[in-house]
Amino acid sequence: xxxxxxxxxxxxxxxxxxxxxxxxxxxxxxxxxxxxxxxxxxxxxxxxxxxxxxxxxxxxxxxxxxxxxxxxxxxxxxxxxxxxxxxxxxxxxxxxxxxxxxxxxxxxxxxxxxxxxxxxxxxxxxxxxxxxxxxxxxxxxxxxxxxxxxxxxxxxxxxxxxxxxxxxxxxxxxxxxxxxxxxxxxxxxxxxxxxxxxxxxxxxxxxxxxxxxxxxxxxxxxxxxxxxxxxxxxxxxxxxxxxxxxxxxxxxxxxxxxxxxxxxxxxxxxxxxxxxxxxxxxxxxxxxxxxxxxxxxxxxxxxxxxxxxxxxxxxxxxxxxxxxxxxxxxxxxxxxxxxxxxxxxxxxxxxxxxxxx
Amino acid sequence: xxxxxxxxxxxxxxxxxxxxxxxxxxxxxxxxxxxxxxxxxxxxxxxxxxxxxxxxxxxxxxxxxxxxxxxxxxxxxxxxxxxxxxxxxxxxxxxxxxxxxxxxxxxxxxxxxxxxxxxxxxxxxxxxxxxxxxxxxxxxxxxxxxxxxxxxxxxxxxxxxxxxxxxxxxxxxxxxxxxxxxxxxxxxxxxxxxxxxxxxxxxxxxxxxxxxxxxxxxxxxxxxxxxxxxxxxxxxxxxxxxxxxxxxxxxxxxxxxxxxxxxxxxxxxxxxxxxxxxxxxxxxxxxxxxxxxxxxxxxxxxxxxxxxxxxxxxxxxxxxxxxxxxxxxxxxxxxxxxxxxxxxxxxxxxxxxxxxx
DNA sequence: TGTCAACACGAAAACGTTTTCGTTAAATAT
DNA sequence: ATATTTAACGAAAACGTTTTCGTGTTGACA
Numbered sequence: 001x002x003x004x005x006x007x008x009x010x011x012x013x014x015x016x017x018x019x020x021x022x023x024x025x026x027x028x029x030x031x032x033x034x035x036x037x038x039x040x041x042x043x044x045x046x047x048x049x050x051x052x053x054x055x056x057x058x059x060x061x062x063x064x065x066x067x068x069x070x071x072x073x074x075x076x077x078x079x080x081x082x083x084x085x086x087x088x089x090x091x092x093x094x095x096x097x098x099x100x101x102x103x104x105x106x107x108x109x110x111x112x113x114x115x116x117x118x119x120x121x122x123x124x125x126x127x128x129x130x131x132x133x134x135x136x137x138x139x140x141x142x143x144x145x146x147x148x149x150x151x152x153x154x155x156x157x158x159x160x161x162x163x164x165x166x167x168x169x170x171x172x173x174x175x176x177x178x179x180x181x182x183x184x185x186x187x188x189x190x191x192x193x194x195x196x197x198x199x200x201x202x203x204x205x206x207x208x209x210x211x212x213x214x215x216x217x218x219x220x221x222x223x224x225x226x227x228x229x230x231x232x233x234x235x236x237x238x239x240x241x242x243x244x245x246x247x248x249x250x251x252x253x254x255x256x257x258x259x260x261x262x263x264x265x266x267x268x269x270x271x272x273x274x275x276x277x278x279x280x281x282x283x284x285x286x287x288x289x290x291x292x293x294x295x296x297x298x299x300x301x302x303x304x305x306x307x308x309x310x311x312x313x314x315x316x317x318x319x320x321x322x323x324x325x326x327x328x329x330x331x332x333x334x335x336x337x338x339x340x341x342x343x344x345x346x347x348x349x350x351x352x353x354x355x356x357x
Numbered sequence: 358x359x360x361x362x363x364x365x366x367x368x369x370x371x372x373x374x375x376x377x378x379x380x381x382x383x384x385x386x387x388x389x390x391x392x393x394x395x396x397x398x399x400x401x402x403x404x405x406x407x408x409x410x411x412x413x414x415x416x417x418x419x420x421x422x423x424x425x426x427x428x429x430x431x432x433x434x435x436x437x438x439x440x441x442x443x444x445x446x447x448x449x450x451x452x453x454x455x456x457x458x459x460x461x462x463x464x465x466x467x468x469x470x471x472x473x474x475x476x477x478x479x480x481x482x483x484x485x486x487x488x489x490x491x492x493x494x495x496x497x498x499x500x501x502x503x504x505x506x507x508x509x510x511x512x513x514x515x516x517x518x519x520x521x522x523x524x525x526x527x528x529x530x531x532x533x534x535x536x537x538x539x540x541x542x543x544x545x546x547x548x549x550x551x552x553x554x555x556x557x558x559x560x561x562x563x564x565x566x567x568x569x570x571x572x573x574x575x576x577x578x579x580x581x582x583x584x585x586x587x588x589x590x591x592x593x594x595x596x597x598x599x600x601x602x603x604x605x606x607x608x609x610x611x612x613x614x615x616x617x618x619x620x621x622x623x624x625x626x627x628x629x630x631x632x633x634x635x636x637x638x639x640x641x642x643x644x645x646x647x648x649x650x651x652x653x654x655x656x657x658x659x660x661x662x663x664x665x666x667x668x669x670x671x672x673x674x675x676x677x678x679x680x681x682x683x684x685x686x687x688x689x690x691x692x693x694x695x696x697x698x699x700x701x702x703x704x705x706x707x708x709x710x711x712x713x714x
Numbered sequence: 715t716g717t718c719a720a721c722a723c724g725a726a727a728a729c730g731t732t733t734t735c736g737t738t739a740a741a742t743a744t
Numbered sequence: 745a746t747a748t749t750t751a752a753c754g755a756a757a758a759c760g761t762t763t764t765c766g767t768g769t770t771g772a773c774a
Contacts, residue, residue: 001501001503004474004728007731019753019754020731035753049473050730050731052475055758058759062410064475070430077429078431082456089455098442110407117408117760145358145359268651268653278773290432290647290648294618296625296653303756363760373724375760375762376726376763379761380761383762388723408759414761416729
């Protein structure tokens with residue numbers, strides 16, 4: 001077992017100083033051609049690679065990005081990670097991921113664990129519990145310590161940082177508008193409780209689209225699911241609620257659901273109740289994932305472009321990190337003040353499939 | 358912006374030495390009660406947390422685990438990550454993830470990027486391209502450098518390390534046996550090309566189950582999909598192949614597919630061709646993911662227990678890491694030799710849903 | 715009064731780098 | 745012949761810790 005070799009060992013072996021080895025390996029012209037050749041050959045032979053931790057300590061930066069998300073077994077979040085990883089890797093960064101599991105406490109613990117030097121900045125999406133508590137001190141605390149944060153999807157005005165979101169509002173507007181154009185007269189909304197910001201925005205979009213077309217919203221046509229319970233493992237409850245909803249409102253001919261699962265479940269229930277899709281009932285979901293694509297009938301959705309969000313977030317973060325570098329290196333840089341925080345809005349797009357006419 | 362405070366700054370502020378501060382914070386009884394109190398109060402006030410990088414450098418271990426997987430937008434892999442993260446976090450470790458994207462080169466680059474001190478050990482699943490090339494030198498190289506590896510799911514005999522796999526063979530046997538018991542007479546297999554080990558094992562299981570029941574396998578009933586093409590984005594090709602397959606073999610009354618997508622696609626195609634499921638045709642897939650649960654009809658599957666695999670893998674790795682620690686700390690430990698490499702086999706389980714009788 | 719422990723703390727090394735600043739010897743310029 | 749530059753290298757500091765080994769000051773004891 002040959003442990004990784006260090007500069008010191010190379011130096012000893014070749015009977016030169018550590019500094020000489022370091023310089024030779026970086027092709028410093030302080031070192032003679034002969035010794036440089038000799039040292040580089042030796043280093044190559046022993047497959048020398050500088051120790052990352054030592055470099056991190058010296059440079060006071062780790063070139064790794066911390067990702068903190070509520071849940072990883074989730075198509076949307078994994079596409080975001082893929083996006084982040086893509087650009088991070090391309091730009092020479094690593095990513096380290098933490099999962100809050102939708103818990104406030106785990107979010108804090110994870111942040112503290114990573115904020116002590118392990119990473120240069122965060123990309124995160126806020127946990128449900130945190131949104132409920134509306135306690136954002138941990139975000140502001142880490143920002144105050146000089147560690148930049150980029151938030152995506154589930155963001156919040158109370159924290160000053162770069163943000164990447166999808167245009168939930170207009171996405172919903174587009175979807176409902178499409179249903180209206182397709183001649184739906186009684187469009188239902190299946191949504192979550194209000195505290196997750198994205199759910200609220202999509203609900204507002206629904207209302208807006210109706211109003212724009214001169215339709216008065218009927219509160220009976222809005223079904224709010226309590227998503228504090230784990231729906232994935234309580235599918236029957238969800239389906240029962242939806243069934244009840246359809247039975248109380250037999251005139252429904254269009255459904256807009258704020259996520260994929262609700263939409264697919266709605267289709268499933270509706271078909272059992274005798275609806276034909278899209279003839280009797282048209283359905284549009286939000287978030288374009290695997291379910292939408294493979295459902296029967298396949299689901300028309302509002303695409304969220306998770307990967308693009310991840311890429312944008314990573315670019316924002318890295319640019320800020322490297323701007324900071326420049327700022328400390330160049331002494332007087334008043335002309336190049338830190339840029340303001342920006343909010344990137346990713347446009348949504350309707351992907352038409354079989355669940356609409 | 359208050360940057361994180363260091364021992365040195367505390368020492369200066371309180372006019373003591375760095376060593377005193379360090380000892381006081383760890384409650385060393387070398388330090389008087391008075392100074393200890395004072396220092397701890399000050400540290401708490403300024404929210405002192407030791408710098409992780411410095412600790413890593415000093416201890417020559419990072420308490421972080423490197424995960425290297427072919428793809429993250431994939432239900433199975435994300436459940437594995439969830440499992441790893443769960444136990445890693447519980448045992449005080451972080452996880453850093455790299456994606457090989459099924460590419461040999463990216464796998465190597467990622468490994469080298471992480472192996473230079475950033476992590477203590479790897480948990481990985483081999484990329485398709487690597488399996489094709491059968492070139493495993495990078496795995497053996499990192500192991501030789503003293504960095505332990507745990508492989509899961511896609512493993513290979515040529516590398517000596519701990520492994521966690523599912524019982525692909527017996528899972529397939531069980532599934533096909535179930536179809537036979539359910540009175541299927543002509544059971545088809547939809548599988549991949551042979552080079553991914555798991556596909557091969559599942560195929561063998563299929564053959565074994567047939568043979569056990571005295572049925573001669575019919576090669577016409579085996580459809581091999583070339584999964585080098587990106588099926589997710591070429592669904593039509595996949596479906597066309599399957600349709601052709603059904604048409605050439607109209608007597609098929611049972612299908613075993615080596616993954617979820619093939620199974621769901623088979624159901625979709627079959628229904629379009631007029632089959633009723635499960636009456637005319639019964640289907641079982643491998644890998645229990647979102648698709649299986651939400652398909653119509655929902656799919657009977659062989660569950661892979663991704664999360665459990667992740668947990669087992671993490672435990673194996675961490676135990677080995679901490680055994681190494683013990684070995685270097687206690688000088689004579691001949692009685693406690695390094696344990697042999699073990700292969701944990703996770704039992705599969707059939708989850709019955711609507712696609713079988 | 716002199717010896718020795720106990721106490722409370724500091725100095726320094728170590729982890730693996732990079733970089734600044736010497737230092738020596740040879741080469742060139744004056 | 746003397747002064748100055750240049751080439752080639754080494755020493756040491758720094759990043760933030762922990763830990764080993766002093767060291768000086770007490771107080772107790774003979």
